[in-house]
Amino acid sequence: MKLSATKQLLDLYKEQSALEDYQSGVPRWCTGCGDNAILTAVQRLCRDEGLRPEKTVFVSGIGCSSRFPHYMKTYGFHGIHGRAFPVAEGVKMSRPDLTVFVNTGDGDCCSIGAAHWIHALRYNMNMTVFLHDNQIYGLTKKQASPTSPIGTKSNTTPRGSYLDALNPLTVSLGVSNVSFIAQAVDWIPETLYEIVKAAYHHKGFSFVRIIQRCPEWLPKSLDPWLQDPERVQLLHHANGLQISQGLSRVYKNQVEHDPLDIHRAREIASNTDIIPVGILYQNREVACYEDTRHSGALRTVEAIKKNFNAELDKYSV
Amino acid sequence: MTTKKVTKKAGKKTCTTLKEHIVEIISDSGEGAQRCGQSLGSIAARMGNGIWTTEIIPAEIRPPARSVAGASGNRIRIGSSYITNGGDETDLVVAFNEQVLLGRVNARELKPGCIILLENMWRSHNDQNIVKSYTEAYERLVKAGYKVVEIPMEEECLKLTSNAKRGKNMFALGILCYIYSFELQMARDQIALTFGKKEKSVIDANVELLEAGHKWAEANIDFRFSIPATPSGKQQISINGNTSLALGVMASGMDICAMYPITPATSASHYLSEAFEKVGGIVHQAEDEIAACAFAIGASYAGKCTVTITSGPGYSLKQEAIGLAVMAEIPLVVVNVQRGGPSTGQPTKVEQGDLLTTIYGSHGDAPKVVMAPATIEDCFYSVITARRIAETFNTVVVILSDASLSSSQQPFDRPQFQESWLAPPIDQSPVPAGAKPYDWDPVTGIARRFIPGQPGGMHTVTGLAHDRDSHVAYDPDINQEGLRARSLKLAALQKTLLPPEVFGAPKGDLLVIGWGSTKGAIEEAVEGLRAEGKKVASINLRFLQPMQPGIKEIMQRYKKVLTIETNWSDNPNDELINEDSRRYSSLATLLRSRYLVDVDCWTEVRGQPVKPRTIRQVLLAKLEK
Structure with a gap:
């Protein structure tokens, strides 16, 4: 049976997916782990946006967070520690038609993969990145990570960690070509979803740091913020997130912030007493590396042959 | 090397016919010796000569001027027929100063009696230290038996250009074209090609320098060579x-x-x-x-x-x-x-x-x-x-x-x-129901891969041990199966390979085994010994993993087997080295463990390609042992 192109496109348009179409296996994360909240938000995003599972790739490194692709019924690439970004960049460069997500943790992104993180921001390739930041190495059983608050007791720092925590937001906001920086927390699912969605819709390298709980190794470390909603500051703006009435009843600490204002974004990001939640920075004008690099030249056999022979002519003796 | 010399009278000068010659052009970095060398190589190739050009590169971008370690340039082996390697020591060298030349002398890269064409501007330099080092070097070289010809490159070039430093290389090219009897028109064409992107005035200025060099050589150089070419007839x-x-x-x-x-x-x-x-x-x-x-x-x-x-x-x-x-x-x-x-x-x-x-x-x-x-x-x-x-x-x-x-x-x-x-377009067709991302073939270990975009093929690849569904494997048998499949693929490829070709005697006293770039030098040494009646042969392994079939059978046809490589191996003559402690070269280690054959090795790590003459001496010693 032959179908017209229009008919096929209409059929595709009508195609609906359910949450189950994106779910694969039972997550093996601990009960209460923030990764579960991220998975739920992302599966919902896929369904709501009607992402085609075969055209979607989740790339991860190593760590608790990086098991994420196994729980998605899409294509996935669970690679090696710290290298999720360059793998994802290769995927996107080779196949700009694919939707690419990256799941990385605080050790994966901010420690062993830190060089790739800086450069990934600079390349600004169109992909959505979730930094699952639980401020501890979980899979290797409790060692301090770069984002662990100073004094964190762990198996490698039994008398408390020695260094101030690295701030992924200020670091990211310091890199040239940065185009989208947001922060979410796992315990406010509504904004988590809205931020994930805004990140997905941004064309460029959308970097979302998600502060998440680790009930196994740092069960109480985020309590001050969980118990005092005043210490969570919601960012809103006509060009950013809008806050629902229901949420406003609980989270009264709100501030209007224009995501184009990078200086203000850096100020907000520097505040460690209060957790800012929302879109800190968004610039839609930054070029994507894959667009800059793809010349548009058609890789036909004839073109390759012609070019090849022209090159050989230069070296003929 | 065997150099056939037929001396002909051409006017009052003699033109010596050679089978091959090795020429070097060296200068300080940035003086253009490389361009001169590359051009000479290209001209020789156009004439139909076999060539092998090697770059002489200092480790630094701008080494100090006139330094022993700063030689930059090219070395061209020109032959009547196909040339497979850089050959032995140099026969003729053009040096823009005596210091870079001394670097080459110290490295024992020049043949005894080698012809040296030496820029003489340093003899009348303002700096007395330079004059002294030049004259001392000159005398040392003459005393050592080199045939040193001083050439006034700077002086002659200044007649044509205000910046002689940028023109000397083409002047030198002109001299070399004269000495090797290359057609001047070929050189002009080569310059036009080299400077093709530049203005015509640049090309003309270089051609002028070339011709001046040629003319100067005609008037002042009392020897001339010709290396008759045997063109392959094919486009190259x-x-x-x-x-x-x-x-x-x-x-x-x-x-x-x-x-x-x-x-x-x-x-x-x-x-x-x-x-x-x-x-x-x-x-x-x-x-x-x-x-x-x-x-x-x-x-x-x-x-x-x-x-x-x-x-x-x-x-x-x-x-x-x-x-x-x-x-x-x-x-x-x-x-x-x-x-x-x-x-x-x-x-x-x-x-x-x-x-x-x-x-x-x-x-x-x-x-x-x-x-x-x-x-x-x-x-x-x-x-x-x-x-x-x-x-x-x-x-x-x-x-x-x-x-x-x-x-x-x-x-x-x-x-x-x-x-x-060309790589075929990637597969984007739907994956058949039930197909798995790692459906390892039980015999070859090969599985079809699913590429993102293929409907129905969704899976997560992982560096963790995984089963045929690409699920993380916890079952001990699955890891065993995965390693087996990945290993079998090499065996499957191995079945498609051909045995290496034997160069030289089909059986005899000594088989030399090499891999990679040493092939040409090894074969040249083997060919030379064969001409003297020695029963030697060589093979070159293009695949190191998996290895080509038939290697053991070939080794068994010779009394001795030796690898020649440019990596480390302990010298058995060292005091502490014996069969218990000797570390063999890379390929010898592989061959010994795989084939249980007593493969010996000879290696050097001097940072240079092994010379055919060196290999010849090694093989002669091995034959005698």
């Missing part, structure tokens, strides 16, 4: 090994090359950045070697096979990612242009030190294909073959080139483009 191209590799990438249909700058591999990527991107190819300069490899793996996973090009230290950094590609069965071509090691070692020098790390490297059992091109032409075809193997077997193929091939130039038959070289 003359390039170096790195350009050859880059052309191979273009011809293989790969779309993406990811790299990080490293000597001596980078020039391949320079060339690709220029030529490949015209037809939609992409060279990605990553933030580091690890990223370059991971980028290539990501791109290959989602599309056509990709390539990453590096050298020793970069290869070490890539090893973990290479293991991932092996584990996840993602096709990948890795080019390692070897240099001296370990650590930073000798970045611009020749060594074959990475064979074992390539075969056994990356933790755990990470079987991959390892190939070694033996000639510059081979560099080209190896990439095409490597891409095809990588995509057929979904595995990593490493091409081990080296600094000898990368910077040497040799003419070979122009490749005739074939559509079959």
Whole structure:
């Protein structure tokens, strides 16, 4: 049976997916782990946006967070520690038609993969990145990570960690070509979803740091913020997130912030007493590396042959 | 070498007919000796002569002027017929100052009695120290028996140009064209080609200098050579090994090359950045070697096979990612242009030190294909073959080139483009129901790979042990099965390989085994000994993993077997070295363990290609032992 192109496109348009179409296996994360909240938000995003599972790739490194692709019924690439970004960049460069997500943790992104993180921001390739930041190495059983608050007791720092925590937001906001920086927390699912969605819709390298709980190794470390909603500051703006009435009843600490204002974004990001939640920075004008690099030249056999022979002519003796 | 000398009278001068000659042009960095040498090589190739050009490169970008370690230039072996290697010591050298020349003398690169054409401007220099060092060097060289001819290059060039420093190289080219009886018109054409992008006045000025050099030589030089050419009759191209590799990438249909700058591999990527991107190819300069490899793996996973090009230290950094590609069965071509090691070692020098790390490297059992091109032409075809193997077997193929091939130039038959070289378009058809991403064939271990975009093929590839569904494996049998499948693929490839060709006696006293760039020098030495009635032969292994069939049977036809390599092996004559302690060379280690044959080895790590004369002496000693 032959179908017209229009008919096929209409059929595709009508195609609906359910949450189950994106779910694969039972997550093996601990009960209460923030990764579960991220998975739920992302599966919902896929369904709501009607992402085609075969055209979607989740790339991860190593760590608790990086098991994420196994729980998605899409294509996935669970690679090696710290290298999720360059793998994802290769995927996107080779196949700009694919939707690419990256799941990385605080050790994966901010420690062993830190060089790739800086450069990934600079390349600004169109992909959505979730930094699952639980401020501890979980899979290797409790060692301090770069984002662990100073004094964190762990198996490698039994008398408390020695260094101030690295701030992924200020670091990211310091890199040239940065185009989208947001922060979410796992315990406010509504904004988590809205931020994930805004990140997905941004064309460029959308970097979302998600502060998440680790009930196994740092069960109480985020309590001050969980118990005092005043210490969570919601960012809103006509060009950013809008806050629902229901949420406003609980989270009264709100501030209007224009995501184009990078200086203000850096100020907000520097505040460690209060957790800012929302879109800190968004610039839609930054070029994507894959667009800059793809010349548009058609890789036909004839073109390759012609070019090849022209090159050989230069070296003929 | 056997040099047939027929002396003819041409006017009042004699013109000596030679079978071959080795010429060197050396200067301080930036004085253009390289361009002069390259042009001379190209002219000789146009005349139909066989050539082998080697770059002489200082380690620093701008070494101090007039320094012993600062020689920059080219060395060209010109022969009547096909030339397979750089040969022995130099017969004639043009030096822009005596210090760079002394560097070459100290390195024992000049033949006894070698002709030296030496710029004499230093004799009348304002600085008395320079005058002194020049005159001392001159006397030392004359005393040592070299035939030193002083040439007033600076003086003569100043008659034509205000900046003699930028014109000397073409003046020298003119002298050399006269000495080697090359047609001046060929040289003019070559200059037009070399400076093709520049204004006509630049070309004219260079041609003028060329002609002046030629004229000066005619009036002042009392000897002349001719190396009769035997043209192959086929269209040829003359390039170096790195350009050859880059052309191979273009011809293989790969779309993406990811790299990080490293000597001596980078020039391949320079060339690709220029030529490949015209037809939609992409060279990605990553933030580091690890990223370059991971980028290539990501791109290959989602599309056509990709390539990453590096050298020793970069290869070490890539090893973990290479293991991932092996584990996840993602096709990948890795080019390692070897240099001296370990650590930073000798970045611009020749060594074959990475064979074992390539075969056994990356933790755990990470079987991959390892190939070694033996000639510059081979560099080209190896990439095409490597891409095809990588995509057929979904595995990593490493091409081990080296600094000898990368910077040497040799003419070979122009490749005739074939559509079959190109990677086919990627499969985007729906995956049949029930098919699994790792449906390992029980005999060959090969599985079809699913590429993102294929409906129904969704799965997560992982570097963790995994089952046929690509699910993380907790069952002990599954790990066993996965390792078996990945190993079997090498055996399957091995069945398609042909035995190596024996060069020389079909059976006899001594078999020499080499791999990679030493082929030409080994065969030259073997050929020389054969002509003297010795029963010797050699083979060159193009595949190091898996190995070609028939090697054991070939070894058994000779009384002794010896490898010649440029990597480390302990000298059995050293006091502490005996059978218990001796560390063998890389290939000898492999051959001994695989075939249980008493393979001996001889190696050197002087950073230079092994000379045929050296090999000849080694073989003679081995035959006597």
